[in-house]
Amino acid sequence: MTGPKARTRDLHVRLLALVLIVLGASVCWYKNAYLGLPLRPGEDTETWTVQAQLVLEARRKPVKASLLVPREPPGFVVLDEDFISGGFGLAVETEGGVRRASWAVRRASGPQTLYYRLSLARTEVETAKDGPVPKYPPKPEYAEPYGSAVRGILDEVREESADIATFTRELLLRLSSPAADENVHLIREGIDDPNEWALRVVDILRGARIPSRIAYGLRLGDSRNQARLEPLLVVHNEKQWIYFDLESGERGLPPGFLIWYEGDAPLIEAEGVSKLPEIVFSVTRTYREVVEVARRRAGQRGSRLIEFSLLSLPVNLQNVYRILLMVPLGALLMVVLRNVVGLRTFGTFMPILIALAFRETQLLWGIILFVLLVGLGLGFRFYLEQLRLLLVPRLAAVLTIVLIVMAAISIFSAQAGMQRGLSVALFPMVILAMVIERMSIVWEEHGPAEAMIQGLGSLVVASLGYLVMTQPLLIHLVFVFPEVLLVVLGIVLLLGRYTGYRLSELWRFRSAVQDSP
Amino acid sequence: MIFARPSQLRALGIVGMNERNSAYVMEYNRRRLYPLVDDKLQTKQLAQANGIAVPELYGVISIQYETRELPKIVATHESFVLKPSQGAGGDGVLVVAGRAGESYRLVNGTIVTDEALEYHLSRIISGMFSLGGLPDKALVEYMVKFDPLFESVSYQGVPDIRVIVFRSMPVAAMVRLPTRRSGGKANLHQGAVGAGVDIASGVTTHGVLGNARVANHPETGVPIGGIAIPHWPTILELSARCADLVGLGYLGVDIVLDRDLGPLVLELNARPGLNVQLANRIGLREGLERIENLSEIPSAIEERVALAQSLASDLRPAG
Numbered sequence: 036m037t038g039p040k041a042r043t044r045d046l047h048v049r050l051l052a053l054v055l056i057v058l059g060a061s062v063c064w065y066k067n068a069y070l071g072l073p074l075r076p077g078e079d080t081e082t083w084t085v086q087a088q089l090v091l092e093a094r095r096k097p098v099k100a101s102l103l104v105p106r107e108p109p110g111f112v113v114l115d116e117d118f119i120s121g122g123f124g125l126a127v128e129t130e131g132g133v134r135r136a137s138w139a140v141r142r143a144s145g146p147q148t149l150y151y152r153l154s155l156a157r158t159e160v161e162t163a164k165d166g167p168v169p170k171y172p173p174k175p176e177y178a179e180p181y182g183s184a185v186r187g188i189l190d191e192v193r194e195e196s197a198d199i200a201t202f203t204r205e206l207l208l209r210l211s212s213p214a215a216d217e218n219v220h221l222i223r224e225g226i227d228d229p230n231e232w233a234l235r236v237v238d239i240l241r242g243a244r245i246p247s248r249i250a251y252g253l254r255l256g257d258s259r260n261q262a263r264l265e266p267l268l269v270v271h272n273e274k275q276w277i278y279f280d281l282e283s284g285e286r287g288l289p290p291g292f293l294i295w296y297e298g299d300a301p302l303i304e305a306e307g308v309s310k311l312p313e314i315v316f317s318v319t320r321t322y323r324e325v326v327e328v329a330r331r332r333a334g335q336r337g338s339r340l341i342e343f344s345l346l347s348l349p350v351n352l353q354n355v356y357r358i359l360l361m362v363p364l365g366a367l368l369m370v371v372l373r374n375v376v377g378l379r380t381f382g383t384f385m386p387i388l389i390a391l392a393f394r395e396t397q398l399l400w401g402i403i404l405f406v407l408l409v410g411l412g413l414g415f416r417f418y419l420e421q422l423r424l425l426l427v428p429r430l431a432a433v434l435t436i437v438l439i440v441m442a443a444i445s446i447f448s449a450q451a452g453m454q455r456g457l458s459v460a461l462f463p464m465v466i467l468a469m470v471i472e473r474m475s476i477v478w479e480e481h482g483p484a485e486a487m488i489q490g491l492g493s494l495v496v497a498s499l500g501y502l503v504m505t506q507p508l509l510i511h512l513v514f515v516f517p518e519v520l521l522v523v524l525g526i527v528l529l530l531g532r533y534t535g536y537r538l539s540e541l542w543r544f545r546s547a548v549q550d551s552p
Numbered sequence: 553m554i555f556a557r558p559s560q561l562r563a564l565g566i567v568g569m570n571e572r573n574s575a576y577v578m579e580y581n582r583r584r585l586y587p588l589v590d591d592k593l594q595t596k597q598l599a600q601a602n603g604i605a606v607p608e609l610y611g612v613i614s615i616q617y618e619t620r621e622l623p624k625i626v627a628t629h630e631s632f633v634l635k636p637s638q639g640a641g642g643d644g645v646l647v648v649a650g651r652a653g654e655s656y657r658l659v660n661g662t663i664v665t666d667e668a669l670e671y672h673l674s675r676i677i678s679g680m681f682s683l684g685g686l687p688d689k690a691l692v693e694y695m696v697k698f699d700p701l702f703e704s705v706s707y708q709g710v711p712d713i714r715v716i717v718f719r720s721m722p723v724a725a726m727v728r729l730p731t732r733r734s735g736g737k738a739n740l741h742q743g744a745v746g747a748g749v750d751i752a753s754g755v756t757t758h759g760v761l762g763n764a765r766v767a768n769h770p771e772t773g774v775p776i777g778g779i780a781i782p783h784w785p786t787i788l789e790l791s792a793r794c795a796d797l798v799g800l801g802y803l804g805v806d807i808v809l810d811r812d813l814g815p816l817v818l819e820l821n822a823r824p825g826l827n828v829q830l831a832n833r834i835g836l837r838e839g840l841e842r843i844e845n846l847s848e849i850p851s852a853i854e855e856r857v858a859l860a861q862s863l864a865s866d867l868r869p870a871g
Contacts, residue, residue, distance in 0.1 A: 427678070534568070537568060540569060546763055546765050
């Protein structure tokens with residue numbers, strides 16, 4: 036049935052299709068899994084806007100104030116960040132593991148308000164922070180009897196732990212245990228503030244020569260106006276920094292915990308003010324489109340894939356491509372309907388263009404208008420036949436008539452207040468004129484039945500095309516993952532070497548199997 | 553049974569449209585050779601130059617004003633045929649069977665004027681019937697006086713014999729018999745009856761109308777099978793020579809039997825249809841594969857036809 040040349044070609048096409056499909060699918064997968072682009076349209080994701088408000092009391096003198104702000108907070112992606120500084124000059128610099136925003140003004144008086152605003156979304160992938168391995172801290176000189184209590188606890192904990200992480204966990208559990216022994220009571224004495232407690236834990240760990248520090252951050256949840264920074268213990272296990280919850284001893288960054296800064300640098304510094312400025316944190320939870328969040332995330336990760344995507348186009352052009360990118364899917368449908376099903380239509384891709392027009396008119400109105408236009412045009416075309424015009428003038432005449440009928444339908448439906456009727460203007464009139472011409476020839480040469488079969492076939496394909504090309508899920512997929520078109524191309528190539536029977540042939544050749552057993 | 557199952561069709565060796573296109577038409581027919589068969593004027597000139605019998609060409613009309621020349625061209629001919637040079641499926645063919653005073657009598661009895669024929673010519677020239685609507689030429693040629701053999705199984709029009717030739721070897725054939733429904737045209741899609749012809753013997757086998765089997769002609773009621781076609785070896789030789797001439801590996805050759813002139817080549821087709829399978833109640837694949845497996849095709853025409861006939865002799869209808 037097939038010669039060696041044909042087999043080589045089959046193999047060639049299959050390999051090419053395979054490459055295209057695998058390439059398209061893997062780019063899609065990458066964009067979905069790593070950049071977080073959603074597979075479904077209209078998905079929203081939780082985002083938070085955190086605002087730090089700093090109120091200064093100026094005394095008609097130069098004022099300088101600085102605030103530590105988050106630096107690539109782990110577990111989050113920064114969508115937006117802005118500083119509202121009034122008349123102040125602003126400088127942001129990163130130094131010694133912290134990021135500091137400094138405001139300065141030559142002269143100010145009365146209360147001054149500075150804002151720092153940050154929009155964030157959670158991200159699944161942990162961004163591991165490297166840094167230099169810290170030195171072992173020197174053993175502090177503890178006062179007695181506190182010192183003996185600390186040593187007692189450290190000895191007990193050392194007995195029951197294997198490494199730094201388990202040591203820290205065991206220590207935290209022991210220190211916060213409700214059934215505390217005397218040593219613990221002694222250590223906990225006089226502490227009623229979580230920040231002080233955190234400092235004490237760091238102090239105790241220093242007794243075991245374990246490098247540790249405190250991370251301050253916010254728990255992002257529901258919207259809140261008076262949020263407070265909470266401490267989190269960070270311990271270095273000779274490989275990396277590990278977070279521990281001070282109360283529960285649980286290891287790892289708690290979900291939704293935004294690290295504002297780490298270490299013992301002061302959060303706020305100010306000069307030329309009457310008292311230390313107050314800071315108020317507020318958290319607002321909002322929802323944003325996943326696509327938008329993914330774009331920022333990709334930008335932060337340095338992925339240029341999204342930068343060079345359709346999402347970077349101006350919005351009006353994006354909308355054009357939303358429609359145009361559906362055309363190959365319509366063409367794929369056309370290939371299936373013609374080569375696998377075996378439908379007969381006028382023109383190869385005419386039904387797809389009609390389907391595009393149906394997008395504007397909606398299906399029912401589209402079909403009504405199409406039938407009306409083709410019907411009237413056909414009537415006129417039969418009348419023209421008697422005048423015996425040459426081909427091109429006749430086509431031009433049909434085209435003109437189609438346009439006049441379109442305008443008339445628009446005017447009448449405007450008068451009658453039917454909005455849908457107006458959209459007839461979006462029908463491709465040249466295509467319609469060609470359909471009318473083709474249909475009239477088929478009508479004359481092969482009879483009305485054949486003309487109706489092909490006309491109906493075209494209408495069925497156009498309607499199916501409309502249904503496919505208006506699927507929100509497909510529109511979203513093709514627009515956000517244009518790589519899908521490579522997959523479509525691969526499938527079209529494969530179908531281009533399809534040599535099996537068409538569905539219509541199973542009908543056509545049915546008499547061949549009538550008498551066979 | 554409503555639909556055939558693919559496995560059943562495969563078992564019968566039926567070739568589908570997709571397979572015909574990719575495994576035979578695209579594999580064996582080089583596209584640059586298509587104009588030779590798509591343009592009937594070129595086909596005719598090529599055939600004449602190589603001594604292949606064709607209906608005589610009276611004239612070619614390729615410009616609008618030449619349509620007025622028609623009366624002069626046909627002045628000495630009682631009957632004639634107008635056809636587009638690049639038409640397909642018999643569209644645009646007008647058969648003038650005789651005169652009625654100043655007017656012409658068409659084969660279906662309609663009387664038409666000069667003016668009507670000129671309009672028809674200008675429609676042909678403007679590309680109305682050509683593939684893709686490109687400007688075309690109109691051929692004025694001899695009207696075949698068809699052999700009385702098929703008179704009892706034809707309704708008006710001229711029956712023709714379609715031979716499928718693969719690698720210059722005849723592989724299948726059928727006779728196309730006009731009916732009332734086909735308007736005297738020998739086109740199966742327009743309602744003509746197809747009758748399978750056994751390549752080995754040249755005797756008609758079964759009939760097919762549309763996609764259904766028929767035993768008798770729908771108008772005349774005469775059985776379709778069992779008619780021995782005269783000049784059969786000549787018909788096969790003509791077909792094989794046509795394939796050599798145009799260099800197409802998969803070709804349909806349409807031949808008419810003229811009462812006086814014998815077999816004449818009417819036209820060639822680079823994408824012959826698949827109804828020949830229904831008419832013969834046997835798929836094409838077996839025959840095509842046998843020829844495809846031949847390492848060498850004999851160059852002598854008689855030898856080739858004899859080989860084709862022997863290859864086809866044990867292909868029996870599966871139905």
